[in-house]
Amino acid sequence: MSSTDTGVTYVDALYAHADLTPDAPALVTTDEVVSYRDLANRIERLAGRLIGDGIRPEQVCAIAVPRVLDAVIAMAAVTRAGAAFLTLDTELPLVRLAAMVDSAGARHLLTETGLAQRLALPVPGRTVLLDRPADTPTHPVLPPRIHPRSLAYVSHTSGSTGTPNAVLIEHRGLENYLRRIRWDHGLGPHTASVQVAPLGYDASIRDIFAPLTAGGRLILVPRAALLRPDGFAAAVRALDGNTVLSATPSLLTVLAADGAQGLPPLRLVLASGESLRPFLLSGRRRVITGDLVNQYGPTECTMTSTRFRVPPVSQTDGDLVGTPIAQVTVQLLDARLRPVPDGAIGEVHIGGVGVARGYGGRPGLTADRFVPDPSGPPGARMYRTGDLARRHPDGNLEYLGRADRQIKIRGYRLxxxxxxxxxxxxxxxxxxxxxxxxxxxxxxxxxxxxxxxxxxxxxxxxxxxxxxxxxxxxxxxxxxxxxxxxxxxxxxxxxxxxxxxxxxxxxxxx
Known part of the structure; x- marks a missing residue:
C-alpha cells in the first residue's frame, strides 16, 4: 500500500512500514496479533468511512471506545481524514466528559452502541458507531493534504475555573516529538513497547505511536493487569528483544519495590509526568539495566520539551531535566521577561515547533499564557509554563517546582x-x-x-x-x-x- 501525498504525518510513517514489512506484528493483544498490513487496511477503511460521512479538516472528532486497539485505529483514521482527534477516558465522570467535548469544540463522536447510549455526549455532527457497518459503501480514500500547522489532536489540563482546558496541538509539534524519540533513542523494528498511559491523556499518544512509527511492536495489556504491579511486570517480562517502557516515576517506584526482581531487563525507560528525584533517592535506579531518560514538558508544548539521560550513578542533588529537544527552545526569564543568569532561578518559557495553538474557546487565557517570543522569528510565541528552574554550567536544567499552585499527581497536572x-x-x-x-x-x-x-x-x-x-x-x-x-x-x-x-x-x- 502506497501513501497518497498528504504531507508527512505519523500515519505516513506507519503506512511506510506496511509497505516495507507488511507481515510484521504491529499490535499484540491477548486475543490477536495485528500485522502492519492489516492495521493500515483497517485505518484506510475507517478513514474512507469518515470522509464519506462528511468529516473534514480542522474538525475535532471525540473518540470513546473501551479497547485501546480500536482507539489506535480510530485515532489514525481521523488523522488520515485530515481531522483532529480527542480521545476520552470512558472511566471519567460523565459530567467531566461532556465538559471536555464542549471545550474542545468536538463536532463528531466515534464510539460503540452501548457507550453512545450511556455517555450521551453532546456533539452537533455525526456519531459514528464503530460496532455497526457503515450506512453507505466505503469508497477509496482521497485524503486532504495535511499542513504542519493543521490541528492534530486536543488534550486537556485542569483549570482553576472548575472546567478542564482544551489544549490544541498541531501536527508540526507531534511529528517533531515522535521523530525525536525514534532518532534520539534508536527505536526501530526491534523495539517492543507496552502501552501504559490511559486513553484521554496525551502520554498515550506517545506510548502508541512512537513504537508504531518505528516499525516496532506495541503490546496492549488489559487495564486491570496494568493496575497490578505483578501483572504489569509479567507483561513486560513476556516481551523479547529491545523493550522500551514509558512510565511515571510513581509507577517505576511501585514496579521496583521488590528490588532487582521488580523490573525485567529494559533497554530504555522514559520517565515523565512528575519529579524523578524521589525514585533516584530511593536507590532503585540500579534495577533499570538500560538507559533511563528523564523527560520534561507541559501538555501545552506537545508532551516533552527537554530530556536528560540519567547516569548509572544516580544524581541526587537535584531534579535534572536536561536540555531541549531539536526545534524547541527553553528560556529562563524573570517577571519582566528578561533572561536570568546561569545559576539563577527563572520561570521556564518554551518556544519552538511544539508550542500549542492555544486553549479552545479561551482567548483570554491563551493570550495570558502564550506570549510573543522576542528571540524567535516574526509571529513566534512561547508558553509561560509557571515552572521554576535554574540552568547549570553544563547547560542542563534543574526543575525546582511550580511558581503557581498547580501540582503534579501521578503524572497528571492539576x-x-x-x-x-x-x-x-x-x-x-x-x-x-x-x-x-x-x-x-x-x-x-x-x-x-x-x-x-x-x-x-x-x-x-x-x-x-x-x-x-x-x-x-x-x-x-x-x-x-x-x-x-x-x-x-x-x-x-x-x-x-x-x-x-x-x-x-x-x-x-x-
Missing amino acids: DPAEIEGALLRYPAVTNAVVVAETDDRGRTYLVAHIAGELATVTDPALRAHLARTLPYYMMPRRFVRVAIMPTTASGKADRATLRAAAPLAGDPSV
Whole structure:
C-alpha cells in the first residue's frame, strides 16, 4: 500500500512500514496479533468511512471506545481524514466528559452502541458507531493534504475555573516529538513497547505511536493487569528483544519495590509526568539495566520539551531535566521577561515547533499564557509554563517546582482550585483548601481542609460528591475538618499553617 501525498504525518510513517514489512506484528493483544498490513487496511477503511460521512479538516472528532486497539485505529483514521482527534477516558465522570467535548469544540463522536447510549455526549455532527457497518459503501480514500500547522489532536489540563482546558496541538509539534524519540533513542523494528498511559491523556499518544512509527511492536495489556504491579511486570517480562517502557516515576517506584526482581531487563525507560528525584533517592535506579531518560514538558508544548539521560550513578542533588529537544527552545526569564543568569532561578518559557495553538474557546487565557517570543522569528510565541528552574554550567536544567499552585499527581497536572470549587458545591461545605503533601516514600498526595456544618458529613459522602465531576487522580486522600480556615495577613488561606495543624478531635480522617 502506497501513501497518497498528504504531507508527512505519523500515519505516513506507519503506512511506510506496511509497505516495507507488511507481515510484521504491529499490535499484540491477548486475543490477536495485528500485522502492519492489516492495521493500515483497517485505518484506510475507517478513514474512507469518515470522509464519506462528511468529516473534514480542522474538525475535532471525540473518540470513546473501551479497547485501546480500536482507539489506535480510530485515532489514525481521523488523522488520515485530515481531522483532529480527542480521545476520552470512558472511566471519567460523565459530567467531566461532556465538559471536555464542549471545550474542545468536538463536532463528531466515534464510539460503540452501548457507550453512545450511556455517555450521551453532546456533539452537533455525526456519531459514528464503530460496532455497526457503515450506512453507505466505503469508497477509496482521497485524503486532504495535511499542513504542519493543521490541528492534530486536543488534550486537556485542569483549570482553576472548575472546567478542564482544551489544549490544541498541531501536527508540526507531534511529528517533531515522535521523530525525536525514534532518532534520539534508536527505536526501530526491534523495539517492543507496552502501552501504559490511559486513553484521554496525551502520554498515550506517545506510548502508541512512537513504537508504531518505528516499525516496532506495541503490546496492549488489559487495564486491570496494568493496575497490578505483578501483572504489569509479567507483561513486560513476556516481551523479547529491545523493550522500551514509558512510565511515571510513581509507577517505576511501585514496579521496583521488590528490588532487582521488580523490573525485567529494559533497554530504555522514559520517565515523565512528575519529579524523578524521589525514585533516584530511593536507590532503585540500579534495577533499570538500560538507559533511563528523564523527560520534561507541559501538555501545552506537545508532551516533552527537554530530556536528560540519567547516569548509572544516580544524581541526587537535584531534579535534572536536561536540555531541549531539536526545534524547541527553553528560556529562563524573570517577571519582566528578561533572561536570568546561569545559576539563577527563572520561570521556564518554551518556544519552538511544539508550542500549542492555544486553549479552545479561551482567548483570554491563551493570550495570558502564550506570549510573543522576542528571540524567535516574526509571529513566534512561547508558553509561560509557571515552572521554576535554574540552568547549570553544563547547560542542563534543574526543575525546582511550580511558581503557581498547580501540582503534579501521578503524572497528571492539576489545579487545586478545581477540587476546591467542587467541594464548595457540597451544601455543608463553606470553605475548602486543598494542599499537596509528601509521604515517607516521596509520593505526592492531596489533603482537603474543609470548614462548614460538617458534623454529619462523612468522607464517603464527600468522595461520592467529588466523583461525579472529578477524575480519580484528583481525589484527596484525606479530608481534614477545621473550625475556622486560617489566613495570612493578606487574607489568603494560610497553607503553611494548614499543613502543620493537627486535625480536630473526632476527625474521621485521623
